[in-house]
Amino acid sequence: MPFKYFGKTNFTPYTKVDKFADYLHKGKLMGTKCKKCGEIYFPPRADCLKCMDDSFEWIEFSGKGTLNSFTTIHAAPKGFDDIAPYTIGIVDLKEGGRLLAWIGDIPKDEIKNDMSVKVIPRIFEEIPEIKLYYTIEKP
Amino acid sequence: MEANTYNKWVKQVKIGIVGIGHGKFGNRSDATVQELAFEPFKQAIEDAKNLGREDIDSLVVGSVPEYHMQRSLPGVVAEYVGMNPKSVWLTEAACASGSAAIRTAYMSIKSGMHDIVAVIGVQKMRELSTEEILALMGRVGDVQWESIFGTTFPGYYALYANRHMHEFGTTKEQMALVAVKNHYYGSMNPYAFFQKEVTKERVIDSEDVASPVSVFDCCANADGAACVILTNEKLAKKFNDTPIWLEGMGSASAQMSLLRRPNLVEIPSAVEAAKQAYEQAKVKPSDIQVADVHDCFTIAEIMAYENLGFCEKGKGGRFIEEKQSYIGGKTPVNVDGGLKAKGHPVGATGVSMTTEIVKQLRGEAGKRQVNGAEIGLTHNVGGIGQYTFVQILRR
Numbered sequence: 346m347p348f349k350y351f352g353k354t355n356f357t358p359y360t361k362v363d364k365f366a367d368y369l370h371k372g373k374l375m376g377t378k379c380k381k382c383g384e385i386y387f388p389p390r391a392d393c394l395k396c397m398d399d400s401f402e403w404i405e406f407s408g409k410g411t412l413n414s415f416t417t418i419h420a421a422p423k424g425f426d427d428i429a430p431y432t433i434g435i436v437d438l439k440e441g442g443r444l445l446a447w448i449g450d451i452p453k454d455e456i457k458n459d460m461s462v463k464v465i466p467r468i469f470e471e472i473p474e475i476k477l478y479y480t481i482e483k484p
Numbered sequence: 485m486e487a488n489t490y491n492k493w494v495k496q497v498k499i500g501i502v503g504i505g506h507g508k509f510g511n512r513s514d515a516t517v518q519e520l521a522f523e524p525f526k527q528a529i530e531d532a533k534n535l536g537r538e539d540i541d542s543l544v545v546g547s548v549p550e551y552h553m554q555r556s557l558p559g560v561v562a563e564y565v566g567m568n569p570k571s572v573w574l575t576e577a578a579c580a581s582g583s584a585a586i587r588t589a590y591m592s593i594k595s596g597m598h599d600i601v602a603v604i605g606v607q608k609m610r611e612l613s614t615e616e617i618l619a620l621m622g623r624v625g626d627v628q629w630e631s632i633f634g635t636t637f638p639g640y641y642a643l644y645a646n647r648h649m650h651e652f653g654t655t656k657e658q659m660a661l662v663a664v665k666n667h668y669y670g671s672m673n674p675y676a677f678f679q680k681e682v683t684k685e686r687v688i689d690s691e692d693v694a695s696p697v698s699v700f701d702c703c704a705n706a707d708g709a710a711c712v713i714l715t716n717e718k719l720a721k722k723f724n725d726t727p728i729w730l731e732g733m734g735s736a737s738a739q740m741s742l743l744r745r746p747n748l749v750e751i752p753s754a755v756e757a758a759k760q761a762y763e764q765a766k767v768k769p770s771d772i773q774v775a776d777v778h779d780c781f782t783i784a785e786i787m788a789y790e791n792l793g794f795c796e797k798g799k800g801g802r803f804i805e806e807k808q809s810y811i812g813g814k815t816p817v818n819v820d821g822g823l824k825a826k827g828h829p830v831g832a833t834g835v836s837m838t839t840e841i842v843k844q845l846r847g848e849a850g851k852r853q854v855n856g857a858e859i860g861l862t863h864n865v866g867g868i869g870q871y872t873f874v875q876i877l878r879r
Contacts, residue, residue, distance in 0.1 A: 354622070433634070
């Protein structure tokens with residue numbers, strides 16, 4: 346599963362962490378772990394920020410976390426006008442790191458800062474080509 | 485020069501501004517980029533005394549190339565303003581390109597490589613089609629992990645605002661008051677895009693762009709140009725009776741992605757750049773008598789008060805509510821109207837800020853003059869905080 350299938354519009358088809366899309370397709374949310382110093386990353390990184398080692402392994406994230414911040418975007422950029430307005434949030438992940446995604450089926454008045462959430466891997470059903478993404482949901 | 489003498493010179497030589505120019509900001513469909521650049525360049529040469537174009541050693545252009553049809557912009561600007569065959573180059577740091585250009589000019593004079601350097605910040609934001617603008621707008625963040633969810637500039641500042649409101653109780657009303665202040669002062673600035681006042685209600689009731697950010701919380705894309713001419717202290721008095729000295733030059737970076745930042749309630753590059761500038765200029769935040777800060781969104785000005793130390797962390801909302809950033813308050817901020825009223829021609833903005841502080845410190849700011857101001861500050865933020873440049877200027 347090439348990385349180009351990650352995202353409604355993908356801007357970076359080639360990356361050293363392209364297996365991320367493969368895992369996501371199988372329903373797994375994966376981060377990376379530096380083989381040398383053990384630092385954990387989400388979003389994934391091929392090269393360790395801390396010790397600069399370039400060997401890493403994949404580790405599965407639970408998807409659990411808390412909602413740091415959110416906004417409903419009304420003025421959308423190219424490729425997203427058909428789904429506007431949409432709400433995006435930033436999640437502080439339990440295992441460390443952060444993730445940005447659409448908020449899924451949480452009613453608007455129930456979206457609160459610091460609420461517990463879970464990130465769920467998804468496939469766009471309505472787009473003919475496979476498109477992978479994830480949403481922020483109630484745990 | 486002997487190594488020791490040289491080192492001492494680099495350390496001690498002061499760099500001053502001896503000429504400034506500012507074109508009209510706004511919808512400038514009447515002019516090409518190079519024609520826009522010419523306006524403040526001519527003004528700046530005339531503003532300095534006894535200075536001819538031939539005295540200038542090099543030209544630094546601050547601009548963001550992807551907005552222009554013309555590729556390699558410094559080439560066409562240098563030709564049009566008549567700087568060939570002098571040295572010319574482009575400096576880019578997103579919305580902070582103007583201040584980045586001033587920094588490179590400062591460095592080239594400090595090093596002794598050049599004596600007199602002109603900086604032109606210039607941008608035309610309206611050459612591209614709406615289609616192209618919408619595509620560019622979708623690639624402001626980290627394109628690998630964030631832009632794929634349709635993030636935008638206002639969206640990122642909305643994420644700051646949402647968290648700032650949650651942690652500190654900042655309100656939409658306080659954000660609106662920033663717009664009210666900046667449009668009030670903008671109404672007195674003939675170079676501003678918008679020269680009309682707005683009410684708090686108008687700001688709050690304006691349409692949502694990315695909640696809690698509404699249309700009137702955002703600055704507008706604009707076309708425009710500004711220019712400053714810098715030289716060392718040996719030459720400065722020859723060209724101006726009142727050179728304004730660049731005494732603190734802070735510059736720092738922060739993660740591109742909000743996902744890798746320590747928190748979402750401050751801009752770490754601004755905190756670091758401010759610290760550097762205060763140390764170099766040997767002044768405290770309370771010594772600043774007038775400041776131009778990067779109010780691309782109203783929440784950005786509130787965070788700027790805090791990040792620059794004008795008030796405590798989390799008290800930025802209160803600071804505007806108490807009118808501490810008006811003339812007569814603790815620290816007058818954006819009394820030229822800020823990006824909010826002037827408009828934001830990205831490459832020109834930082835240079836525009838410096839020209840305003842120079843005017844204030846010379847005592848030439850007219851109706852919006854802060855009486856007796858001798859120490860001023862500029863704060864120019866690139867992107868969503870990836871780069872910040874803070875200058876402290878002194879009469």
